[in-house]
Amino acid sequence: MSLARMLIVIVCLSYVSISWSDAHAEENAKAQLLELLAPYKQLSAQFQQVVVDRNGEQVQQLEGSLHAARPAKLYWETLAPDESVLVADGETIWYYNPFVEQVSIYSQQESLQQSPFLLLFDPTSPQWQNYSVEQDEGRYWIIGQDAAVGQRIAVQFNSQQQLSAVVVDDGQGQVSTISLTDIDSNITHADGFFQFTPPAGTFIDDQRGDRDAR
Structure with a gap:
């Protein structure tokens, strides 16, 4: 075997080894995060x-x-002066802005393709197969198959391994850090809690792509 051919083989084997190592690290990070x-x-x-x-x-x-x-159910409410309500019931996402009296409706399945945020509350979802997880400086970054599209999410835990913060990178240079306090993981929500009924007179902007099928 010539020296040049031997060098090519060595480089290829090194690449395979690095790729396997990276994949193994990602699988370990994902398993740790889901746990x-x-x-x-x-x-x-x-x-x-x-x-x-x-x-x-x-x-x-x-x-x-x-x-x-x-x-993957969520009820998210921001306080004045930027009041808003976001409700995800497992199939549909409702985003209500009381200032303009408008609610926008989205397919939750389609939204998951753009942001893995709701997956944080459904660690058994098969949607996790569409994301890799990388650990960096104590954070678990959740990255879609096409990293150039949609958001990247980082999850952070405190020294007691309790959820403490979520970082959302929108891919356009804007980063949101959501710090959590007063966490109660023993709460039981009432039936119907994760449902939304628009107030009378609210303008409805339905963005779901299957409206004609309903």
Whole structure:
């Protein structure tokens, strides 16, 4: 075997070894993350959300509360002066802005393709196969198959391995850090809690692609 051919073989074998090692690390990170998320079958928490632009300048700060339950149900409410309500019932996402009296409706399945945020509250979902997980400086980054599309989410736990923060990178230079406090993972939500009925007079913007099929 010539020296040149031997070098090519060595480079190829090294690449295979690195690729296997990276894949193994990603699988381990995903398994660790899902294990840490497993206890959160239902939860409630207060949050503070700080949004910065690509230059690191703060552009927004919000406070509110969130409630979550499996599978992938969420009730997210921000307080004045930026009031809003987001409700995900497992099939549909409702985003209500009381200031403009409008609610936008989205398919939850389609939304998962753009953001893995709701997967945090459904660690048994088969949708996890569409995402890889990388561990970096104590954070677990959840990355879609096409990293150039949609959001990247990082999950952070405190020293007691309790969920403490979520970081959302929108891929356009804007990063939101959601710090959680007063977490209660023993709460039981009432039937119908994760449902939304628009107030009378609300303009409805239905963005679901299957409207004609209903």
